[in-house]
Amino acid sequence: MIETARMLTIVFWLLSALMLSSAVCVVAFRNPVNSAMSLVLSFLALAALYVTLDAYFIGIIQVLVYAGAVMVLFLFIIMLLDLKAEARRRLNLATLAGGLVVLGGFVLLVARVVKSLPAAGQNFPPLARDGHSDVADVGLALFSGYNLPFQVIGVLLLVATVGVVVLSRRQLR
Amino acid sequence: MLTLGNYLLVSGLLFAIGLAGVMLRRNLLVIFMGLELMLNAANLSLVAFARHGVTTLGLPDYNAQVLVFFIITVAAAEVAVGLAIIVALYRLRQTTHVEDLNGMKF
Secondary structure (H helix, E strand, C coil): CHHHHHHHHHHHHHHHHHHHHHHHHHHHCCCHHHHHHHHHHHHHHHHHHHHHCCCHHHHHHHHHHHHHHHHHHHHHHHHHHCCCCCCCCCCCHHHHHHHHHHHHHHHHHHHHHHHHCHHHHCECCCCCCCCCCHHHHHHHHHHHHCHHHHHHHHHHHHHHHHHHHHHCCCCCC | CCEHHHHHHHHHHHHHHHHHHHHHCCEHHHHHHHHHHHHHHHHHHHHHHHHHCCCCCCCCCHHHHHHHHHHHHHHHHHHHHHHHHHHHHHHHHCCCEHHHCCCCCC
16 A cells, blocks of 8 residues: 555656646747647646546546647647747846746745645545546536536537637638 | 645646746747646646545545536637637738737837
């Protein structure tokens, strides 16, 4: 049992390192196609992290929707617009320092909040996993407790589709 | 051992990286990718809290996972609309560089 917990910890840190480093690559790469490919890797590692949290349904949805549909859309638009690699530009040192100060402050703030949270230091409570399917339970919660929001979100998707068609017409009036 | 704090810290770092992408990059598409990273950071912390708040039946808090499901759906719609706006903008101006888009600058 201890062995499983240790292995899970190692897997967690490996996946986190993969996700964060490919996220850094998204920001650092000059060519948008490389950024998009790093983003796919980051999303896949994130899906695996969801699985380490016993959220199998969310992990699968993450792969299907984000790593699949959204990234295909991104790559499609990048190739359609025929974007070139961004020209090397001089970094404005004051702006960069300001940005880094803001980001460092944010990370420090998160670390302090996490440290002060009493729940943050506890291990995750064990799950009762006998005869429960994750997808079935999420589906039950979705269709019993959140039926109206589920249908509203269907309307939202329809409206978004119509909006995209209108936006993509050649003559916008 | 893994704790809730580990996941929250990783989620905060991912959010910071996404924010850096939005602030530092000048390409609209890459800025959009930074936005997606920030959305996913929020989702990761929600799923971690769902795993932490185990109900009396010994199951994860599925309300949080349903919320994540809704966030992913809305984010997909948002990506579609945002990319359509970028395409329309590119047609009008032939650029996706934010420094060339200064029509609303005062």
